[in-house]
Amino acid sequence: MLEVRHLNVWYGAAQALFDVSLQVAAGELVVLEGLNGAGKSTLLQAIMGLSPRATGAISYQKKSIERWEPHRRALIGLGYVAEDRRLFTGLTVRENLRLAARGDVPAREAQALQLFPALATMLDRPSSQMSGGEQQMLAIARTLMTGPTLLLLDEPCEGIAPLLVEAVREALLLLKRQGVTLLVAEQNQILAAHADRTLTLAAGRLQQC
Helix, strand or coil: EEEEEEEEEEEECCEEEEEEEEEEECCCCEEEEEECCCHHHHHHHHHHHCCCEEEEEEEEEEEECCCHHHHHHHHEEEEEEECCCCCCCEEEECCCHHHCCCHHHHHHHHHHHHHHHHHHCCCCCCCHHHHHHHHHHHHHHHHCCCCEEEEECCCCCCCCCCCHHHHHHHHHHHHHCCCEEEEEEECCCCCCCHHCEEEEECCEEECCC
8 A cells, every 4th residue: 555665854964764665555553663763753754745855765555656745645545643733723623624624524524523522522612722632633533534545643642641542542443443554653552562563763764674
């Protein structure tokens, strides 16, 4: 489904990723482990087309996408949930969901709220008035409104309350059972025990495949 070959990424003169190659098959949960600064976020951003400078090849669903803009990658099924969530904090939960929606909006909204039922009770609440864990659920739900077939998630369980960690983990595992492919960057090993494969990044280099 996803193939990355010989990916190198720079921020100015500093190189952040070195010759990274990996594959993610349809239906897999692949966890990308590594310490802060290892390059996990950089790798996900590069796959989504958000890197300032990158070389190498990225293919998705047998299409070469390394020259595509991020919105075009989203249109073919890539969904990205950033570590900082990137919500529109002045908008309500409902507005955040519908802003990203494509296709059958009521059906996708119903699916997202079924996955995260707590959100159904706060549809009119500004996202700025949500806890960190609630905001994380909204960030994932908003991305699901685009109808992704591969979710790229950056530290989805980091820095949130234990009860909400469990809710997020179970929601992601349910998505996997429903056929969504997941590439998850994490350092807290919340999802690693459930992964089909675990990859490790250290100093911008992939250590094992």
